[in-house]
Each structure stands twice: as C-alpha cells, then as structure tokens.
Amino acid sequence: MNNLCTEIDYRSLNKFGEELCGDHVDVVEQGENSSIIVLADGLGSGVKANILSTLTAKIISTMMAQSMSIEDCVATIASTLPVCSVRGIAYSTFSIIRIIDSEEAEIIQYDNPHVILLRNGKNVEIPETVLEIEGKTIYQSRIPIKRNDIFIGMSDGAVHAGVGKLLNFGWKREDIIHFLETLYDVRFTAKIITGMLLDQCGKLYQNEPGDDTTVCTIKIRNREQINLVVGPPANPNDVRKMMSLFFSKEGKHIVCGGTTSSLAAKFLDKPIKAEFNYVDPSIPPTAEIEGVDLVTEGVLTINRVLTYAQNYLENKGSYGQWRSKRDGASLLARILFEEATDINFYVGKAVNPAHQNPDLPINFSIKMRLVDELSDCLRKMGKRIKVSYF
Amino acid sequence: MKITVCIGSSCHLKGSREVVEELQQLIADNDLKDKIDLCGTFCMGNCVNGVNVTIGEEIFSLKPETTKNFFETQVLKRI
Numbered sequence: 001m002n003n004l005c006t007e008i009d010y011r012s013l014n015k016f017g018e019e020l021c022g023d024h025v026d027v028v029e030q031g032e033n034s035s036i037i038v039l040a041d042g043l044g045s046g047v048k049a050n051i052l053s054t055l056t057a058k059i060i061s062t063m064m065a066q067s068m069s070i071e072d073c074v075a076t077i078a079s080t081l082p083v084c085s086v087r088g089i090a091y092s093t094f095s096i097i098r099i100i101d102s103e104e105a106e107i108i109q110y111d112n113p114h115v116i117l118l119r120n121g122k123n124v125e126i127p128e129t130v131l132e133i134e135g136k137t138i139y140q141s142r143i144p145i146k147r148n149d150i151f152i153g154m155s156d157g158a159v160h161a162g163v164g165k166l167l168n169f170g171w172k173r174e175d176i177i178h179f180l181e182t183l184y185d186v187r188f189t190a191k192i193i194t195g196m197l198l199d200q201c202g203k204l205y206q207n208e209p210g211d212d213t214t215v216c217t218i219k220i221r222n223r224e225q226i227n228l229v230v231g232p233p234a235n236p237n238d239v240r241k242m243m244s245l246f247f248s249k250e251g252k253h254i255v256c257g258g259t260t261s262s263l264a265a266k267f268l269d270k271p272i273k274a275e276f277n278y279v280d281p282s283i284p285p286t287a288e289i290e291g292v293d294l295v296t297e298g299v300l301t302i303n304r305v306l307t308y309a310q311n312y313l314e315n316k317g318s319y320g321q322w323r324s325k326r327d328g329a330s331l332l333a334r335i336l337f338e339e340a341t342d343i344n345f346y347v348g349k350a351v352n353p354a355h356q357n358p359d360l361p362i363n364f365s366i367k368m369r370l371v372d373e374l375s376d377c378l379r380k381m382g383k384r385i386k387v388s389y390f
Numbered sequence: 391m392k393i394t395v396c397i398g399s400s401c402h403l404k405g406s407r408e409v410v411e412e413l414q415q416l417i418a419d420n421d422l423k424d425k426i427d428l429c430g431t432f433c434m435g436n437c438v439n440g441v442n443v444t445i446g447e448e449i450f451s452l453k454p455e456t457t458k459n460f461f462e463t464q465v466l467k468r469i
Contacts, residue, residue, distance in 0.1 A: 258398035258433030274397055274430035276410055284402040287432060297432070300399050352437075 004102040004147060005223050005341055006035055007382060009190035010216035011198055011315065013157070015045045016208040022049025023155045023214035026057035028065045033102040036064045039216050041112060041155040043091040049212065052081055056092040064098060070108050070140070074133045095153045097218055105151065107141045113159045113173050114139070118150040121184035123177045148186060149220040150193065157213030158197070162204030171204055189338050190217040191381070195315055225251030226340040230298055231348030231367065232259050233390035242390045243267040246346045247291075252335065255289065257298030260348065265289045279327035286328040294335065296328035302370050304329035305336065309377035312337060336378060343378060345387040347371050391426050391468055394444045398433030401440035408454035409441050416461045425469060 010025040022045045028036045038061045042052030056077055063073045081092065093111035100106060107115050107126060117124045128139040154176075163170035176197070183196060194217045201213045227249045233242045243264060247253060255264045265272045272295070274287040283304055284297035308322045308329065322333040336343060349368070375385045393413065397406050410430065417426050434442045439451040443460070445468065452460050 259435070261432050272432065274432060276397075276414075276428075276430055278407050278410075281407055284397050284399065284406075285430060287430075297397070297399055297402065300402060 002102055003223050004145065004220055005033070006099050006102070007190040007219040007221055007341070008035070008037060008216070009194045009382075010037075010039070010214065011194050012155075012212060012214040013198060013202055013205075013209045015157075015210065015212050016205075018046050018212070020046055020050040021214070022046065022053055022212040023157070024050070024053035024057040025214060025216050026061040028061045030065055033099075035099050036061050037097045037099075037153070037216060037218060038064075038094060039112065039153045039155065039214060040092050040094040041157075041212070041214070045212060049092075052092040055081060056094055060094060060096060064096065070096075070131070070138070071133050074110075074136060074138065078134050078136075093156075097151055097153060097216075099145065099218070099220075102220075103144060105141075105143055105145050105149075107139075107143075107151075109139045110136055113154050113156055116152040116154075116173070116177055116180065117143075118152070118180055118184065119146060120148060121181060121186070123181060145220045147220060147222055150190075151218040151220075152180070152193065152197070153216040153218075154197075155212060155214040157209060157211035158201050158215060160211055161201040161209075161213065162206075163210065165206060166204050171201065187338055188219075190219040191312070193217045193219070221341070223341045224339050225249065225342045225344065226254065226335060227251055227344045227346065228254040228256060228336075229260060229264065229346040229348070230256040230302065230371065232257075232263055232350040234349040234351075235390075236350075238390050239263050240267070242346060242348065245388075249344060251342075252293040252339070253291075254294045254296070254332065254335065255292050256296050256302060256332070259350075259352065260298065261287060261289060261292075261295050264292060264295075268292070277326065279325055280329070283327040283329045286331065294328075294331055296332055299367055299370065301328045301332060302374060303366075305333050306370055306374045306377065308333045309337065309374060309381075313377055313380055336383075337381060340378075340383055342384045343375075343386070345371060345375060345385065346390065347387060348390050391445065391465075393426060393428050393465065394431050395428070396432070396434045396436075396440060396442040397430040398437065398440075400433070400437035401442055404440045405454040406441045409443065409452050409457050412454065412457040413461065416458065416465075420466070422469065426465070 012021045014021045022042045026038045038057040040053040040056035042049030095112040096108040098106040126141045131138045161171040194215045197215045229246045255261045268291045270290040275285045277285045287295040322330040441452045443450045
C-alpha cells in the first residue's frame, strides 16, 4: 500500500444568461483509496442539459461504484435518458476518471475533450483503446498513477472559450496544455488549478461564456498529517496528557496561542523565541520553539485563517493574500490548505480569564466557534479532520 | 538591559505593535542598541493591565501613547 491520495476539485461557469449549468460532476468515494469521478455535459443548455448531465453522471457513478461494466452503464444511459424533442436524440457526453486503490487510474471518455495528464508539470499523452458500445465510440485507458500526477477533465466549453471573439478557433486542447505547463507549480492544489483554468476560460469568453464550461482537477499526492494544538486544557492536570498525545503524532506540529505555546515549550523543555516580525499589522508575530514547526498567536491568527478559508472555498480569488506572505495566519493557511490532507486538532477548553474582558473582541465562545467553523471549512476542502477536546 | 514586550492576543489588541515600534525607534535614536536588548514574549498572564512590558523582573503597564514617557522616565535612568 502506498501513501497516495487524491485531491479533487471542480467548478463550472454557466453559459451566459443561464441559471442552471448543463454540465455536472459527480464524485463517489469507495473506501479510503478509490474514487469515481464523472463529468457529464448534457445536450443543449439550461434545464434540459442540466437534467441530462445530472442523470448521466449519477447513473454512471452509481453503476460503476457497484462494479458494473462500462457497457452496461452506456446501455443504461442510452435507454433511460429522456429524448430531446427538438433534436430527437438523448445525449450527454461524459468523462469518467476512476482512481483504483491509489495505484491506477482508469479513464473512460465519450465525446468530451480528452483528459489531460500532467506528470511533474509536463503533459503526458494517455494511451487509449477504442471501444464501440451501442454505436458510440468510447476511449478507454488504464495507467498507473504517480505522486504529483494531475488529471484535468473538462467540458467542451473550455476548448471553445473565445471562439469567434478573441480567438478564431477557440482555446484548443494544446493551448490549454501549454497554459498549464507554463504556470505549473508543484505546490498548486487541485482547487488552484481548477480556478486558474476556469478564470482563463472566463476571460477568453470576456465573462460571457458561450457554453457551460466545467473543469475538474484530480491531483495525486501524498497523505500529509498535520497536528494543531490550541488552548490549554480545562483541567490543568491534563497538560501532560494533552501535550504527550499531541507530540507523539506523526507529521508537522503547530502550536497556536500564547499560553499554549508556553505549555508546549515547558513540555519540550525548550525556550520560546518570540519574533517582532510584524508582516501584517493586525496579526501578532510568530515565535519559535525547537521541535515545533510553527508557533503562532491564537484567536486573532485563527480568525484570519478562517476568513482565508471561507474566501478560498467561495473562490473569491484572495489566494495572493496567503500564498506568499510570511505572517502567522498566511503560514498557517498554507500548511492547512495546501500541505495537509489529514488534520488533528487538539483543543483545550480552558477559559482565559484575560479574554473575559468585555472591552476585547475575543472571548471563550468565539474561540470554540472559530475551531468548529475552521474544521468545517477544511472538511469542505476534502481534508480529514479529527478534533479532540481537553 | 533587557526589555520584554508582551505580544499576546490581548496586548496585541491593545497596541503592543505600536509600543514595540516606538521603543525600537527610541532605542535607535538614542544610540542604545548595544545596551538594550528588546524582545517579545507571548502572554505574561497579566492581560488586564496590558500592554505589559518588563525590565528585568519589574513589570510596567504601557499604552502606545505612554511609551515615550516610559522610555524617558524608566529606561534612560537605568542605563
């Protein structure tokens, strides 16, 4: 068994003026190491396309998850999809990417732009075999996956971006590959890649997409466990227990909060070196303790990380804020959003008497709420979160 | 001489960054960089009276606007 896992992110731009998207992505996780991702693009746009693509994606992902063959899936779709009254056909294109045991990818494609594979930032053509099922030409591939492989599936809205307006023939698949190879950075998350590609499509369409455009990115990466302790335990006698559990865990260790870092320093028997690095005036400086990967202040820093997390999830494009800066909140955001796949929170429930001052905008309930909201956001990013209270 | 400024959450909100910057400026202006060691610390457990600043074992309660006075009355006489 290897230590690989998948990071999946997808997003769509709706055709200009449409409320519903005619593309649909469905993800089914099978246990810890396998997943099925289906991207379907329904005929036409609006409600009709939305129904066709949703049905297609759901039928395929459900059937594949039950280990049924691709022939059965295609036959089922052909006989169940409602027939379009205008065109007299039932039609939805699809791409299926199936990650098997974190070792192999099976890709099945019908009429969508072919899935792009970036291996170490370079395009790799995926060998394909051609199948004829129910008169449809279907391309099937199986390849072993490697760390840092990036699979990018898209609907034809992406390759048609800018057609007839900024570009004569749209944004061809080769152009998209070139765009991705040029911008590639090994640290990019699936979400950032999806965002970059889709933003570029939006620009080429001059923000009025002529077709529904969907990008789905699957990044193969190592599992990375991160441990974060915040707050002293409610019972002062539990400090040793809490710290020894925390420090015995594999992976990076992050300590948040002034009192908490003193406890950690005492436990490790190392001094704390506080710094005066006011990179961001509203975020208190970080500190250093030998044996701890990051030491930050508590509530103010976590509050900022939560704002970054919410913006990141809503694609508000504020990546620049935390992707390069060196303040405590940005450093913490990078570790939690980009590096981590599994995060263990150790939350102490002690009440800091100093924070009960009504003049201060922080108090105990805010601290607890911050951790809850942050773990919700991180779950939405696909991280596995465990929270233990002390 | 060692001056320690609390940079914990509560003192931060009460203006410890301004206090630090002012002290850094005053130390530079008075050419005392060799004599004064200015450093930060996380919470001193005395948040109610922040911004907390210590000279040795002695603890002082500062505000950004009282920093200059603190420097002139407390720091300079100890040099």
